[in-house]
Amino acid sequence: MKNDYELLDFGNGRRLERFGSYILDRPCPAAEHICSEKPVLWKQSDSRFVISSQNSERGYWTTELKPWSVSFEGINKIIKGTINMELSCTPFGHIGVFPEQQINWQRIAFALAEVSKQRTETIHVLNLFSYTGGSSFAAALAAPNISVVHVDSAQSVTDWAKRNARLNGLNSIRFIVEDVRKFVHRELRRKHCYDAVILDPPSYGHGLKGETWKLAEHLPALLSDITGLLSNNQCFILLTAHTSGFDSSAMQAMMNNAGMSQEWSWEKFVMEIPATTGKYLESGYGIFGVSPSPQNNKIG
Numbered sequence: 087m088k089n090d091y092e093l094l095d096f097g098n099g100r101r102l103e104r105f106g107s108y109i110l111d112r113p114c115p116a117a118e119h120i121c122s123e124k125p126v127l128w129k130q131s132d133s134r135f136v137i138s139s140q141n142s143e144r145g146y147w148t149t150e151l152k153p154w155s156v157s158f159e160g161i162n163k164i165i166k167g168t169i170n171m172e173l174s175c176t177p178f179g180h181i182g183v184f185p186e187q188q189i190n191w192q193r194i195a196f197a198l199a200e201v202s203k204q205r206t207e208t209i210h211v212l213n214l215f216s217y218t219g220g221s222s223f224a225a226a227l228a229a230p231n232i233s234v235v236h237v238d239s240a241q242s243v244t245d246w247a248k249r250n251a252r253l254n255g256l257n258s259i260r261f262i263v264e265d266v267r268k269f270v271h272r273e274l275r276r277k278h279c280y281d282a283v284i285l286d287p288p289s290y291g292h293g294l295k296g297e298t299w300k301l302a303e304h305l306p307a308l309l310s311d312i313t314g315l316l317s318n319n320q321c322f323i324l325l326t327a328h329t330s331g332f333d334s335s336a337m338q339a340m341m342n343n344a345g346m347s348q349e350w351s352w353e354k355f356v357m358e359i360p361a362t363t364g365k366y367l368e369s370g371y372g373i374f375g376v377s378p379s380p381q382n383n384k385i386g
């Protein structure tokens with residue numbers, strides 16, 4: 087099966103990507119100070135996002151496209167099937183998926199598929215800052231005995247995630263619209279536990295009632311709260327971020343300070359998207375901690 091996604095080129099502060107039958111040209115701060123490899127390709131774009139001169143967080147698309155669906159075969163190597171996502175050109179420049187997460191979908195699906203071979207009981211997964219649901223679906227599709235709780239503060243993206251869940255034939259995910267820190271505090275009070283935790287916090291964000299989220303200020307305490315949510319059958323924690331200056335070593339230090347067990351094995355990585363030109367676009371950092379339990383295996 088052919089993947090619906092290709093990074094065709096990047097450079098001059100922009101990225102050119104194919105999502106199914108559409109080619110989009112979007113801003114990309116990581117591609118500043120890089121020259122594009124194939125300038126001629128950029129003429130094929132179906133729509134181009136232009137940042138507003140008044141508000142750098144908004145803008146417009148040169149051609150309005152109706153929402154469309156694509157299939158990502160990111161988990162196909164692990165389990166049969168694809169992740170289907172509805173895409174839409176938003177006034178914020180994002181379109182409903184972060185393609186650099188495909189390799190993490192494989193990590194999630196592989197780890198959970200391995201654990202589920204050893205366990206018949208339900209495996210509880212918590213996905214925080216979960217946006218339109220890619221990582222939630224990778225988890226839920228990994229095995230039949232996975233239960234996923236998906237938390238995001240934005241009602242609109244949670245509705246989008248619910249539509250995506252239907253596209254993937256999934257009806258067991260629990261969707262929560264809530265500020266992540268409030269949700270985690272409540273789960274601690276209720277003594278609810280999770281076997282695996284996934285989080286992709288933004289640099290800045292807002293909770294449901296306007297609560298401020300600042301990664302540098304709030305992530306250390308959130309990680310230590312998360313250690314209190316891990317069950318006796320804990321299998322992994324996956325942290326990714328796109329915050330300038332916050333690399334995998336900083337993530338490791340924060341995990342250690344939060345009291346995460348030193349006995350876990352930690353894989354530190356750079357998120358990169360391979361382009362069809364052969365180059366790689368850096369798209370953030372991550373850390374994947376696997377608990378020492380013999381049931382858990384690293385992605386091979």
Ligand SMILES: C[S@@+](CC[C@H](N)C(=O)[O-])C[C@H]1O[C@@H](n2cnc3c(N)ncnc32)[C@H](O)[C@@H]1O
Binds near residue numbers: 239
């Ligand atoms: C970088 S996106 C996550 C992308 C996602 N991991 C994926 O791969 O599709 C950040 C998400 O965090 C959510 N968010 C920001 N601040 C939040 C908060 N305080 N509580 C809950 N969600 C928040 C935003 O609504 C957004 O959907």
